[in-house]
Amino acid sequence: MKIKKIISLLTTINIYNLPIKKSQSYASNIYSEKYIRDQEEPFRSNSYFGSSDKDYEYKSGNIPILISAPHTVKQLRKNEYKKADIYTGALVKILHQSTGAHIIYKTSTNGDENYTIDETKYRKKVKEIVKKNNIKVVIDLHGMASDKDSDIDIGTGNASNTNLLGQSYILSLVVGSLNNVNYTVNKFFTGGGPKTMSTYCSKKLGVPTLQLEINRKYRSSDSTNFSFIANKLTKMINELVN
Numbered sequence: 001m002k003i004k005k006i007i008s009l010l011t012t013i014n015i016y017n018l019p020i021k022k023s024q025s026y027a028s029n030i031y032s033e034k035y036i037r038d039q040e041e042p043f044r045s046n047s048y049f050g051s052s053d054k055d056y057e058y059k060s061g062n063i064p065i066l067i068s069a070p071h072t073v074k075q076l077r078k079n080e081y082k083k084a085d086i087y088t089g090a091l092v093k094i095l096h097q098s099t100g101a102h103i104i105y106k107t108s109t110n111g112d113e114n115y116t117i118d119e120t121k122y123r124k125k126v127k128e129i130v131k132k133n134n135i136k137v138v139i140d141l142h143g144m145a146s147d148k149d150s151d152i153d154i155g156t157g158n159a160s161n162t163n164l165l166g167q168s169y170i171l172s173l174v175v176g177s178l179n180n181v182n183y184t185v186n187k188f189f190t191g192g193g194p195k196t197m198s199t200y201c202s203k204k205l206g207v208p209t210l211q212l213e214i215n216r217k218y219r220s221s222d223s224t225n226f227s228f229i230a231n232k233l234t235k236m237i238n239e240l241v242n
């Protein structure tokens, strides 16, 4: 118990000392169970309906990559509530710290940003961030169930990577960074439908966009599993920037 507490404290100190600037390449951070849970708390409170009056939260970064997490809380699709992609909220906040990427995520339940053709408040903000910061790649972060035989399913729109807008080398870079990860490409979710964030960002905003679906196995406060995926995604983003 005591040792756990010390490790947790050290991790917390380490995290607060992390530079917001480009992270040290391939550093392996161990995030404590408590730290991960604390990051997820604002989403989990109020049964994942969100507890904020605000529709979304945006945190400005210093690299030309935007990570969007539209399912951090429950969504309303066709008058039915859909489950949140739990721990994508904790993950996106930690990736902001570890990479300096711009991030945007939902803080209240209304509609479904990944199932609409409307230019919602969230999408308008994404548009503004992209324009203002000359964003080169958007990553739309999601979660898939644990029965999927994949750690990360990478969605590029379709087999010809339509959402990468001719820049298929982005997929090669991403795949290259995922050594010892059991990834798949467009196996379960392509992000290619007309109502997705990926389609909005690529077709409407002209930015190559990847949809990443993270297996539930890595989306909990389990320190080992969560840290593993957070470090892999940090490496992926660092390599995209370089």
Ligand SMILES: [Zn+2]
Binding pocket: 071, 085, 114, 141, 142, 143
């Ligand atoms: Zn989702």
